[in-house]
Amino acid sequence: MHIPQAGIILLLLVALLSRSHLVAISCAILVALPVFDRQAVLLGWLEGSALKIGLTLLMIYILLPVARGTIDGVEIRHTVTTLSGWVALAGGAMATHFNARGLELLQSRPEIVFSLTVGTIAGTLFFRGAPCGPVMAAAITAILLQVGSLI
16 A cells, blocks of 8 residues: 555544544545546546536535525625625635635645644534635635744
């Protein structure tokens, strides 16, 4: 077993012990990929498409209340004319900026993914946090590293 596979198996064990189902399922799929003859093709496709597919599914989930009619046009118009609506617009814009920094960090230092994943599991377990994606975790890490470099 080569080191990347060992790292995924270690994350799988941590995820199983901590009942972090999304991480466990993701790791199990990556552990199972070598069974397929086209592992390199599958990994390449996942590398290029998984983030977009995942974010698309997340966006569908978030927009379900609008699609179901739970939130109607009157409420939407009212929300964007209130202070909380404007703050949400600013928050959304800031989040995309920070996520871009997180993606840059993941591309320049991919070895940090292991620590980010264990950190998100620890945050869920010990601090009663909600699971978050590695891009958001990397965004916060990038901000903390930048602040740390200023000190």
